[in-house]
Amino acid sequence: DQQVKQNSPSLSVQEGRISILNCDYTNSMFDYFLWYKKYPAEGPTFLISISSIKDKNEDGRFTVFLNKSAKHLSLHIVPSQPGDSAVYFCAARIVGNEKLTFGTGTRLTIIP
Amino acid sequence: DAGITQSPRHKVTETGTPVTLRCHQTENHRYMYWYRQDPGHGLRLIHYSYGVKDTDKGEVSDGYSVSRSKTEDFLLTLESATSSQTSVYFCASRAQQGTDTQYFGPGTRLTVL
Numbered sequence: 001d002q003q004v005k006q007n008s009p010s011l012s013v014q015e016g017r018i019s020i021l022n023c024d025y026t027n028s029m030f031d032y033f034l035w036y037k038k039y040p041a042e043g044p045t046f047l048i049s050i051s052s053i054k055d056k057n058e059d060g061r062f063t064v065f066l067n068k069s070a071k072h073l074s075l076h077i078v079p080s081q082p083g084d085s086a087v088y089f090c091a092a093r094i095v096g097n098e099k100l101t102f103g104t105g106t107r108l109t110i111i112p
Numbered sequence: 113d114a115g116i117t118q119s120p121r122h123k124v125t126e127t128g129t130p131v132t133l134r135c136h137q138t139e140n141h142r143y144m145y146w147y148r149q150d151p152g153h154g155l156r157l158i159h160y161s162y163g164v165k166d167t168d169k170g171e172v173s174d175g176y177s178v179s180r181s182k183t184e185d186f187l188l189t190l191e192s193a194t195s196s197q198t199s200v201y202f203c204a205s206r207a208q209q210g211t212d213t214q215y216f217g218p219g220t221r222l223t224v225l
Contacts, residue, residue, distance in 0.1 A: 004154070034213070043116075043202050043216030044155070089154060098143065098162070099170060100214065102154035 003027045004092050006103035014111050019077040021106050023090035026071065030092035034100070035064060035075050038087045047088075048075070077108075085110045115139060116217035118203050124223045131190040133220050135203030143206040144186040145214060146170075146178060148199040155202065161186055193224040 005024045013019045023033075031052035036044035050057040050064045050073070057064050063076045077084055087105045115138035125131050135144060143162055147155040147170075157170030159178040167178050175197060177189045186205075190197055200221050204214040 036216075041219070043204075043218050046213040046215065049213065091155075098145070098160050098168070099157050100145075100155075102156070104152055104154045 002104070003030075004090060004101050004103040006088075006090060006106050008106050009104070010107040010109070012109045012111055013080050015082060016079045019075075019080045019084065019108055019110070021075040021077075021088050021090075021108065023073045023075075023103055024071060025073075025092050027092070027094075027101075028071070029094045030101075031095050032093050033064070033066060033073050034091045034093075035062075036089045036091060036102075037084075038089065038105070044089060080108075080110045082110050082112055084108060116203060116205055116215060118201075118217040118220050120220060121218065122221045124225065125193050126225050127194055128192050131193050131222065131224075133188045133201055133203075133222070135186040135188070135205075135217055137184055137186075137203075137205045137217075139205060139207070139215075140183060141205035141207050141215075142183070143208075143214075144180065145204040145206075146176070146186065146188045147202045147204065148172065149202060149219075150199050158188065158201075190222075193222075195224050198222060198224045 034049040035047040038044040048062045066073045089105045090103045091100045119134045145160040146158040149155045156172045161167045161180040179187045203217040206214045
């Protein structure tokens with residue numbers, strides 16, 4: 001049972017445009033969400049997070065939106081740059097629980 | 113980023129042999145984790161540790177054991193490797209309880225023939 005779903009395995013975006021990566025979850029107990037970025041042959045690196053008490057969190061070019069009623073979050077990257085080409089994982093946890101539940105990832109390719 | 117290293121980075125072994133993967137962190141983080149990454153599954157938690165000698169199971173712990181005798185080291189052991197354990201293994205660490213971020217190591221690619 002995949003509790004965190006990233007339904008788009010891949011996404012291609014022109015350099016300078018907006019990249020939007022989506023993530024859906026089914027467990028209403030999740031109350032903290034994270035996005036990780038992964039380059040080939042490297043470990044995931046933390047990008048941005050959001051608590052369920054917020055609906056938006058922004059850090060530079062990266063913004064995460066959370067829609068609790070729809071159990072949906074999205075990551076916006078503006079403007080997209082070639083170095084953003086990577087696999088992006090969303091993850092969710094229940095506060096007090098050590099387990100992070102990851103989605104299957106979306107491969108983002110930025111076209112120069 | 114936290115200083116997390118994993119060894120070996122690549123290993124090929126045969127079915128039935130024991131394998132130990134090592135994770136070392138220099139940040140004095142209390143929490144450490146082992147994940148495996150497989151196509152179509154994302155990352156899945158195998159075991160985690162919340163302190164020296166304190167460990168607990170994750171969602172895919174069957175066939176794996178862990179040990180943590182020092183804060184900086186977290187070992188993952190496959191007692192008798194099987195082909196289904198062919199995967200990329202990631203270690204992570206985190207400083208304290210709450211919403212702090214997990215920092216990941218570079219990964220170990222394990223192939224069981």
